[in-house]
Amino acid sequence: MNSPKLNELDAWQAARLIAQRELRAVDLLHACLDRITERDDEVHAFAHLDRAHALVQANALDKGPVRGLLHGLPIGVKDLFDTIDFPTSYGSPVYGAHRPRADAASVALCREAGALVMGKTVTTEFAYFYPGATRNPHDLTRTPGGSSSGSAAAVADSMLPLALGTQTAGSVIRPAAYCGVVGYKPSSGRVPRAGIKSISEALDTPGGFGRCVRDVALLGAVLTGDARLSTSPDESAAPRIGLCRTPEWAYAEADTQRAWDTATAALTHVAPALADVALPDDVPDLVALQKEVMAFEMFRALSVERLHHRDQLSLQLQAQLDSGSVISGGTHAANLVRTERARHRIDTLFDQFDVLLAPSAAGEAPVGVDATGDPLFCRGWTLLGLPCVHLPFTRGSNGLPVGLQLVGRWGDDHRLLSSAQWIYDRLTQ
Amino acid sequence: MNSPKLNELDAWQAARLIAQRELRAVDLLHACLDRITERDDEVHAFAHLDRAHALVQANALDKGPVRGLLHGLPIGVKDLFDTIDFPTSYGSPVYGAHRPRADAASVALCREAGALVMGKTVTTEFAYFYPGATRNPHDLTRTPGGSSSGSAAAVADSMLPLALGTQTAGSVIRPAAYCGVVGYKPSSGRVPRAGIKSISEALDTPGGFGRCVRDVALLGAVLTGDARLSTSPDESAAPRIGLCRTPEWAYAEADTQRAWDTATAALTHVAPALADVALPDDVPDLVALQKEVMAFEMFRALSVERLHHRDQLSLQLQAQLDSGSVISGGTHAANLVRTERARHRIDTLFDQFDVLLAPSAAGEAPVGVDATGDPLFCRGWTLLGLPCVHLPFTRGSNGLPVGLQLVGRWGDDHRLLSSAQWIYDRLTQ
Numbered sequence: 023m024n025s026p027k028l029n030e031l032d033a034w035q036a037a038r039l040i041a042q043r044e045l046r047a048v049d050l051l052h053a054c055l056d057r058i059t060e061r062d063d064e065v066h067a068f069a070h071l072d073r074a075h076a077l078v079q080a081n082a083l084d085k086g087p088v089r090g091l092l093h094g095l096p097i098g099v100k101d102l103f104d105t106i107d108f109p110t111s112y113g114s115p116v117y118g119a120h121r122p123r124a125d126a127a128s129v130a131l132c133r134e135a136g137a138l139v140m141g142k143t144v145t146t147e148f149a150y151f152y153p154g155a156t157r158n159p160h161d162l163t164r165t166p167g168g169s170s171s172g173s174a175a176a177v178a179d180s181m182l183p184l185a186l187g188t189q190t191a192g193s194v195i196r197p198a199a200y201c202g203v204v205g206y207k208p209s210s211g212r213v214p215r216a217g218i219k220s221i222s223e224a225l226d227t228p229g230g231f232g233r234c235v236r237d238v239a240l241l242g243a244v245l246t247g248d249a250r251l252s253t254s255p256d257e258s259a260a261p262r263i264g265l266c267r268t269p270e271w272a273y274a275e276a277d278t279q280r281a282w283d284t285a286t287a288a289l290t291h292v293a294p295a296l297a298d299v300a301l302p303d304d305v306p307d308l309v310a311l312q313k314e315v316m317a318f319e320m321f322r323a324l325s326v327e328r329l330h331h332r333d334q335l336s337l338q339l340q341a342q343l344d345s346g347s348v349i350s351g352g353t354h355a356a357n358l359v360r361t362e363r364a365r366h367r368i369d370t371l372f373d374q375f376d377v378l379l380a381p382s383a384a385g386e387a388p389v390g391v392d393a394t395g396d397p398l399f400c401r402g403w404t405l406l407g408l409p410c411v412h413l414p415f416t417r418g419s420n421g422l423p424v425g426l427q428l429v430g431r432w433g434d435d436h437r438l439l440s441s442a443q444w445i446y447d448r449l450t451q
Numbered sequence: 452m453n454s455p456k457l458n459e460l461d462a463w464q465a466a467r468l469i470a471q472r473e474l475r476a477v478d479l480l481h482a483c484l485d486r487i488t489e490r491d492d493e494v495h496a497f498a499h500l501d502r503a504h505a506l507v508q509a510n511a512l513d514k515g516p517v518r519g520l521l522h523g524l525p526i527g528v529k530d531l532f533d534t535i536d537f538p539t540s541y542g543s544p545v546y547g548a549h550r551p552r553a554d555a556a557s558v559a560l561c562r563e564a565g566a567l568v569m570g571k572t573v574t575t576e577f578a579y580f581y582p583g584a585t586r587n588p589h590d591l592t593r594t595p596g597g598s599s600s601g602s603a604a605a606v607a608d609s610m611l612p613l614a615l616g617t618q619t620a621g622s623v624i625r626p627a628a629y630c631g632v633v634g635y636k637p638s639s640g641r642v643p644r645a646g647i648k649s650i651s652e653a654l655d656t657p658g659g660f661g662r663c664v665r666d667v668a669l670l671g672a673v674l675t676g677d678a679r680l681s682t683s684p685d686e687s688a689a690p691r692i693g694l695c696r697t698p699e700w701a702y703a704e705a706d707t708q709r710a711w712d713t714a715t716a717a718l719t720h721v722a723p724a725l726a727d728v729a730l731p732d733d734v735p736d737l738v739a740l741q742k743e744v745m746a747f748e749m750f751r752a753l754s755v756e757r758l759h760h761r762d763q764l765s766l767q768l769q770a771q772l773d774s775g776s777v778i779s780g781g782t783h784a785a786n787l788v789r790t791e792r793a794r795h796r797i798d799t800l801f802d803q804f805d806v807l808l809a810p811s812a813a814g815e816a817p818v819g820v821d822a823t824g825d826p827l828f829c830r831g832w833t834l835l836g837l838p839c840v841h842l843p844f845t846r847g848s849n850g851l852p853v854g855l856q857l858v859g860r861w862g863d864d865h866r867l868l869s870s871a872q873w874i875y876d877r878l879t880q
Contacts, residue, residue, distance in 0.1 A: 106755075123549055127649070130754035211787060214652055214752045220556070220645035247751055248780025322676055323643045325559035326535075351677025352865070358640060359862040366795050433788040436781070 093136030126217025143172025168394030192397025202423025210407030321346030522565030555646025572601025621826025631852025639836030750775030
């Protein structure tokens with residue numbers, strides 16, 4: 023079996039065909055490699071690609087028993103994750119062609135499930151704001167978003183069906199929004215971070231990208247070890263949806279406002295338990311809090327880099343580390359306690375709602391590739407550790423993808439993904 | 452200045468003398484090295500030691516400006532932390548003489564504060580139960596406890612004043628108790644874990660050892676970035692102390708029961724706000740919960756090791772990983788949610804108490820070096836993420852050290868250490 027469109031198959035479809043031996047992993051891989059040949063000189067999604075090594079992996083998977091949920095699927099791995107068989111640069115010249123001693127635990131889990139690591143995708147410098155070479159595949163003059171730039175772009179451009187990313191401010195949901203793919207940030211603490219370059223203990227969250235909800239659910243099942251995530255959702259009952267514009271709503275551009283109106287209008291007819299919800303008054307300014315927590319922790323997590331390699335850091339990163347250096351440890355301790363209180367307070371909202379609908383980004387991907395856009399609409403949810411899924415379902419005034427995110431209860435990724443599937447089906451019908 | 456007892460100086464005293472240029476780092480180092488020469492063939496606290504490299508560091512520190520709170524202090528670093536200038540084996544043949552690309556962030560922070568890394572101390576295999584070579588310096592037929600075996604033993608035996616450790620079950624408090632030193636496990640999330648071998652996302656907590664509360668507070672100030680920890684506590688007011696025997700009290704041996712009676716009798720006279728406190732009835736069995744969370748997460752964090760190096764893992768570790776493999780992801784998700792609820796529930800206890808007094812271990816260090824003792828009395832507090840300090844203040848029936856731990860409110864390490872100082876002064880007067 024071969025087809026020019028194999029690279030456009032959903033991951034779950036490809037996985038099913040491969041598991042039934044109706045599709046060879048090597049054919050899927052060839053289609054993806056062809057697409058990369060065609061496009062990556064312009065998109066620059068990959069930091070490190072090894073075609074021969076990918077073929078060896080694919081052939082071995084075709085010959086061996088079906089290993090798991092991701093058997094035969096080529097995946098992209100953000101270059102923030104350690105890999106034993108690819109250089110790992112963390113988006114910085116400081117690490118050049120560093121060869122880690124072992125795979126990140128999450129990469130090992132994907133391989134155990136049969137995934138084939140096709141290459142390392144571009145990350146911004148240490149997953150902060152200084153961009154890599156990646157362009158938005160929908161418009162090469164625009165940013166793909168960051169920091170998981172290459173992973174989002176590669177999935178959007180059908181170079182591969184699934185890719186790994188991480189979010190500390192808005193690094194999964196924002197690039198998913200800008201590139202028009204589904205992004206999934208699991209609940210904090212559910213995916214092992216071993217072997218992922220750490221920039222913030224409180225905030226770093228591994229996640230991933232696919233072209234539909236079912237695909238990120240497949241990846242999520244492997245990353246969290248929760249097989250329920252990849253099972254078909256209960257289609258019978260409409261989820262209870264809270265409409266949460268968030269305190270940052272004033273920054274939503276016309277495209278996002280239109281997406282909001284489109285989605286809420288469509289859902290009103292089918293989901294009776296739909297209601298506006300505001301964050302409680304006693305919850306602090308989560309965006310400001312997230313920024314301060316991130317600055318303090320980056321200063322400390324990147325101690326080796328700021329102490330010994332400052333001349334190889336971007337001015338942007340240097341400024342961020344400097345801003346973290348002046349926050350006192352007492353302030354940070356108080357910030358962590360305020361964060362815990364806010365998490366507990368917000369948790370009670372989910373007694374009434376299965377998911378919250380919220381903006382993912384201000385609007386379409388901005389023009390320019392010197393910056394990666396603003397994670398404003400993601401910072402609060404990341405701080406709260408809540409699971410999020412970005413749903414792409416419409417286009418903006420320049421024809422670029424626009425969508426919204428769903429936010430779930432902490433720890434209940436199963437319900438979030440079920441609800442997301444239900445809602446996504448209705449928004450994209 | 453030189454003295455045969457320099458290696459017995461408290462860290463805070465040595466640091467003050469060095470900062471005032473009344474003591475040279477190199478002289479302190481020589482005293483420590485002499486002690487190591489004298490004792491480490493029997494105690495086996497060190498996995499990797501480099502005398503020449505330590506001398507180079509000490510001389511550089513003596514010549515340069517005073518860098519911070521730990522200037523000139525030799526520290527031991529558990530061989531679970533990455534170091535750029537020492538092999539890092541994580542207590543396993545899998546990693547042999549692995550040379551990490553960079554220091555762990557916490558090690559970099561200690562060096563930034565002027566500490567001199569003297570060597571790597573013995574850890575059990577990947578910080579789990581299979582022991583390393585270290586013996587209890589008080590009785591070489593007994594275990595020093597684990598997993599931070601070498602760090603606790605080295606500090607107890609005056610080989611160095613401070614050492615780094617980590618706790619996932621009871622790996623700081625238990626070896627501190629068995630070796631008779633002060634152990635400090637900070638609140639979860641306050642110390643960056645970047646560059647420390649990860650075995651459990653929910654549980655791994657970096658901490659350290661010293662010979663008095665003030666010393667671990669000095670180290671804690673550097674690790675957390677909270678300068679308040681190293682300031683002298685307010686001596687005026689007695690802390691409000693909750694006496695929490697814990698649900699595991701039936702396992703406390705006579706030596707621990709006597710220590711309990713001694714401490715409570717002494718404190719009754721000076722701390723009026725002293726009251727028994729039980730864990731609330733709606734809090735689940737924290738020990739069972741901690742074990743299940745740990746097994747599930749170890750299975751996933753150590754994926755590379757179980758998939759590719761199983762033949763190099765101890766049977767004990769293999770059994771632990773196997774036990775984690777059969778726990779479902781759904782069970783784990785529920786366990787994480789139960790843990791969060793318990794954390795929130797226990798937090799309210801600290802409206803009434805500044806600290807809880809609780810057992811650290813069942814009794815004296817057990818005879819035998821094929822096991823490291825039971826972390827039973829630590830598992831619950833680790834799961835809750837609460838900051839803990841072990842206070843050594845008496846001896847057991849075989850003359851070995853015995854003490855108790857203090858447990859603080861999450862995030863309020865400052866109050867815990869102040870209270871610990873106050874209580875330690877009264878218990879050791």
